[in-house]
Amino acid sequence: MVKLFIGNLPREATEQEIRSLFEQYGRVLECDIIKNYGFVHIEDKTAAEDAIRNLHHYKLHGICINVEASKNKSKASTKLHVGNISTSCTNLELRAKFEEYGPVLECDIVKDYAFVHMERAEDAVEAIRGLDNTEFQGRLFEGWMSGSCGTSAAKQYQASRCDDLCLT
Incomplete structure (x- = not known):
């Protein structure tokens, strides 16, 4: 499981919309939106890399989003x-x-x-x-x-x- 950070999310972005966007690249285990950013937990590393490659700087509702691997402080949290x-x-x-x-x-x-x-x-x-x-x-x-x-x-x-x- 790989946790991805999504920054610069437009206000109108929904959890279902983000989930659908990322499911094009692999199985999404969890999706959380917090104000103008969020996190997607995607099943495997290859899917996560594909999502980052294809969705970083993707325009969503006219706003360019940022997608990168989350900088977790500890994997054992x-x-x-x-x-x-x-x-x-x-x-x-x-x-x-x-x-x-x-x-x-x-x-x-x-x-x-x-x-x-x-x-x-x-x-x-x-x-x-x-x-x-x-x-x-x-x-x-x-x-x-x-x-x-x-x-x-x-x-x-x-x-x-x-x-x-x-x-x-």
Whole structure:
């Protein structure tokens, strides 16, 4: 899996439109748009290279987009999806909250939800355990491991959540 960065996205660009554009070159596993940039996770390196070669400086809605390999700080990060974020919450405030559990590599708020990439899977599990259904800026956090992370930590967390719900 290769993560691509798409910069200079026009406002009217949709997730489905970006997904369709990149699917010409290979299987798209995930597509996220954050304001005027986004990320596409494409299945293999050859497809990613083809997409970069053909879509870098591609005109979308009259605007030239930039496509390049994402400069991930760590390939072993664990992606969390956090829902029910206050509209007044900033990236810095959310990052600080999650950094109470460990290093945060990336934090992106999209409307009332966010994606938080933590450096270590075990820290991500602890963050979700500690923050899920807790109040932050007047709202209850709804957090879970992103389905695309595919880590054993995600499975570990899901199993522990099930254990918490099961009666013995």
